[in-house]
Amino acid sequence: MLRVENLSKHFGGTQALKDVNFEVKPKEIIGIIGPNGSGKSTLLHTITGIHKPDKGSIWYEDKNITSIPLEDRARLGIGRTFQNLRLFKRLTVWENMLIPAIQLKKSKKDMEEQASELLNLVNLTHLKNEQAQNLSIGQQRLLEFIRAMMLDSKIVLLDEPTAGFHPNMIQTFIDTLLELNRRGKTFVIIEHNIPAIMEVSTKLIAIAAGEVLMSGNPEEVHSDAKVVEAYLG
Amino acid sequence: MEQLEKRILAVLLVVALFLPLFVDDYALHIVILACFFIMMASSWNLLAGYSGQVSFAHMALASSGAYTSGLISVHLGIHPVLSILVGAVVAGLVGLFLGVLTLRMKDSYLALTTIAFAEIFRLVISLEYKVTNGKVGLSVPGLFGDITSKLPYYYTAIGLVVLMVFFGIYRLVYSNFGLTVRSIREDEIAASAMGVKVVRHKIIVFTISSAMAGVAGGFLAHYNQLVSPEMTTITQMGMVISMAVIGGLGTFIGPIIGGLSLEIIAEYVKEFGNYHLMIFGLILILVLRFSPQGIAGLITKFHNRKKKKVSTSASTEKEVQK
Numbered sequence: 001m002l003r004v005e006n007l008s009k010h011f012g013g014t015q016a017l018k019d020v021n022f023e024v025k026p027k028e029i030i031g032i033i034g035p036n037g038s039g040k041s042t043l044l045h046t047i048t049g050i051h052k053p054d055k056g057s058i059w060y061e062d063k064n065i066t067s068i069p070l071e072d073r074a075r076l077g078i079g080r081t082f083q084n085l086r087l088f089k090r091l092t093v094w095e096n097m098l099i100p101a102i103q104l105k106k107s108k109k110d111m112e113e114q115a116s117e118l119l120n121l122v123n124l125t126h127l128k129n130e131q132a133q134n135l136s137i138g139q140q141r142l143l144e145f146i147r148a149m150m151l152d153s154k155i156v157l158l159d160e161p162t163a164g165f166h167p168n169m170i171q172t173f174i175d176t177l178l179e180l181n182r183r184g185k186t187f188v189i190i191e192h193n194i195p196a197i198m199e200v201s202t203k204l205i206a207i208a209a210g211e212v213l214m215s216g217n218p219e220e221v222h223s224d225a226k227v228v229e230a231y232l233g
Numbered sequence: 234m235e236q237l238e239k240r241i242l243a244v245l246l247v248v249a250l251f252l253p254l255f256v257d258d259y260a261l262h263i264v265i266l267a268c269f270f271i272m273m274a275s276s277w278n279l280l281a282g283y284s285g286q287v288s289f290a291h292m293a294l295a296s297s298g299a300y301t302s303g304l305i306s307v308h309l310g311i312h313p314v315l316s317i318l319v320g321a322v323v324a325g326l327v328g329l330f331l332g333v334l335t336l337r338m339k340d341s342y343l344a345l346t347t348i349a350f351a352e353i354f355r356l357v358i359s360l361e362y363k364v365t366n367g368k369v370g371l372s373v374p375g376l377f378g379d380i381t382s383k384l385p386y387y388y389t390a391i392g393l394v395v396l397m398v399f400f401g402i403y404r405l406v407y408s409n410f411g412l413t414v415r416s417i418r419e420d421e422i423a424a425s426a427m428g429v430k431v432v433r434h435k436i437i438v439f440t441i442s443s444a445m446a447g448v449a450g451g452f453l454a455h456y457n458q459l460v461s462p463e464m465t466t467i468t469q470m471g472m473v474i475s476m477a478v479i480g481g482l483g484t485f486i487g488p489i490i491g492g493l494s495l496e497i498i499a500e501y502v503k504e505f506g507n508y509h510l511m512i513f514g515l516i517l518i519l520v521l522r523f524s525p526q527g528i529a530g531l532i533t534k535f536h537n538r539k540k541k542k543v544s545t546s547a548s549t550e551k552e553v554q555k
Contacts, residue, residue: 048426074428086423088416099416102409103428151428 001026001186002047002078002155007056009039009046009210016042018210019056024155029177029187031201031218033194035230039210040190041083044157047188048080049073060155075103079153081144083160083190089133093124093143096132100150111150118146121176137164142173155186162193170196198222206230237536238486238529245489249392258384265384267496268391269453272398274476274488276445279402281474282483283411284438285418287340290331290347291446292470293354298324298447299454299464300358300365303373306455313376317451321444328443332436348467355465370461373454380456387456394452398445403485405441414438418483468510472499475513479520481529490528 002024009017016039024030034040045051047058049070057066065073074080079100088096094115101111119125122142127135132143141161148156162170170193177187177200191197197204197218204221206213208230214221221227253261277291302320305311311319335346358365365371376390377383405411414434416424421431454460463469472495480491495513502509524531 050422050426070422070425071428071430074426080426082423082426086420086426088419088423090419091412091415095412095415098409099413099424099429100427102413103430147427 001028001061002188003059004043004047005057005059007043007046007058008054009042009051010054015210017046017053020207020210020212022205022212022215024186024188026154026186027181027184028202029181029189029200031197031204032188032190032207033192033197033204033221033227034207034213038207038230040207041159042210043207044080044159044188044190047157048078071103074100074151074153077152077154079148079151079156081141081148081156081158081161083163085137085140085144087132087140087144087147090131092129092131093119093135094128096143096147097128097150100147104152114150118149121179122146122172136166138166138169141165142169142176145173145176149180149185153185155188158187158189158191160190160192162191162196174200194222235533237533238484241486241532242489253385253388258381261384261388262380263496263500265387265391265456266453267493268395269449269456270473270476270496271489271492272395272449272452273446273473274480274492275398275402276442276449277473278477278480278482278484278488279405279445280438280442282477282487283406283418284414284435286336286435286439287344288347288439289344289467289470289474290351290354291442291473293351293465294324294328294331294443295446295450295453296354296358296460296462296465297327297450298444299450299460300371301447302451303371303454303460304364306374307371313374313451313455317376317448317455320451320454321447324447324450325440325444328446329436329440331443332439336432336435336439351465351467351470355462358465359462365462368462370459370463373458373460375458376452376455380458391452391456394448398448401441401445405438406485410434410437471510472513475517479517479527481527484527484529484533487527487529494528 004020004022007017007020020043032040032043042051046053049068053066057064059065060073060076060078065076088099097115097119098111101114116125119128122145124139124143127139132140135143141164145158145161162173165173174196181187189197189200201218203216204218205215206221206224206227213226213230214224252264273291273295280291281287298320301323302313302316305319306313306316331347331350335343338346359368361367377386380387413429416427416429417431417434425431450464453464476491476495477488478491479495480489481487498512499509502512520527526533
């Protein structure tokens with residue numbers, strides 16, 4: 001579904017990504033872990049088109065998308081959230097939900113039904129007329145997550161989706177994620193919350209200093225000596 | 234649009250309908266000038282308030298519409314109604330050209346480039362005598378002929394033009410297109426990540442607001458029966474920005490309140506010459522300090538507070554009755 005080949009990116013003298021390779025298959029939930037500054041967010045930015053890679057290519061459903069713009073990648077079905085929340089803060093929750101659907105020229109009925117269903121799924125229906133900036137951080141993260149689903153994304157890349165969550169809310173997020181995965185959605189998740197990522201991932205990729213240290217079964221990666229040394233301590 | 238904004242608009246419309254019955258010609262003249270500034274501030278607000286693009290070329294674009302309309306009505310003998318429309322199209326095209334060139338730039342780069350464009354435009358029309366008659370300005374035919382005897386006609390005409398511009402802005406802002414544009418104002422990267430074609434939307438808004446400025450400029454030219462480089466000065470542009478910001482950026486009624494109140498204040502303080510700009514500056518600082526959302530924001534705040542008070546006292550009363 002999504003394939004990253006020899007992806008490299010540097011900023012000045014810093015090598016943010018170095019020959020990164022991995023593949024995501026449909027309906028997988030890939031967890032990406034790594035210490036701060038290891039290149040996880042850069043990887044997501046490069047896959048979605050915010051950064052141009054210095055080298056390598058990105059393939060989505062057998063199409064080379066390396067040089068197509070961010071908005072076109074989104075329209076193809078690659079959704080994402082951001083480490084630093086990027087909601088349309090002065091717009092209402094409802095308006096935030098409609099914007100991606102409008103770009104896909106969905107009918108009013110379809111977009112409203114979809115938005116209502118997703119809001120219901122994360123228990124935000126009662127806040128639909130509230131400005132996004134008035135929501136708690138956890139609610140904003142949930143909104144950003146379901147907003148990405150309004151693009152009918154086949155794959156969604158989530159950058160630290162549970163950061164700032166109240167512990168109760170983490171379960172809401174996990175339940176929603178697993179429900180959407182059951183419906184056929186694929187996810188790539190960057191997360192520091194190890195118990196949460198271990199619970200949902202079908203595969204784990206550990207990154208350090210811009211390189212893939214190890215990838216595979218979550219339990220194996222989690223207990224690998226190199227990964228423990230680099231990240232888990 | 235909020236209910237409160239609708240109510241204020243309705244009141245203003247009723248006042249505007251009956252105004253000529255109660256005021257003298259000079260006051261009507263001031264209101265006509267205010268209508269020009271309201272159109273300018275509203276169309277600039279569409280650009281800056283709703284899509285987040287700060288341009289300093291808006292008066293230059295109005296001027297391009299005014300000169301186009303003036304020149305073709307003088308040289309081709311076309312009626313001003315038609316020439317104003319042609320002027321609007323030309324202003325829109327100039328806006329489109331400028332937009333394509335500049336709208337990939339951000340913030341201060343866009344501002345500086347549009348200032349440069351406005352200054353180049355002003356210098357060209359000031360120094361060119363054969364076509365635009367330089368600093369003296371170009372005499373153009375009036376929309377209805379003599380101003381003094383036909384003032385009510387001009388008032389009615391600008392009233393209709395203002396309503397059309399408002400209708401256009403309303404339809405645009407409260408459509409799916411408008412919602413998309415507001416998302417760009419909030420966060421361009423997030424908008425792109427949601428599939429929004431950011432540059433295309435910005436260019437469309439720039440073109441539409443330029444055409445609206447062109448209509449306003451064309452009307453003013455055929456009202457004053459003169460179009461001069463004075464329209465394009467940075468001072469005039471500052472007036473338009475002040476009106477939109479003081480009134481309330483990103484609100485529908487803000488530029489109307491700002492345009493009307495500042496034009497009226499300008500009349501009272503004009504005897505101080507250029508010092509009146511200091512007064513505008515002072516008002517701007519005070520508004521930005523105490524109500525960054527402008528007068529419209531202040532009105533909404535008071536209205537919401539009052540509404541909250543009423544609902545609280547109503548619920549207390551109910552509890553007491555229980």
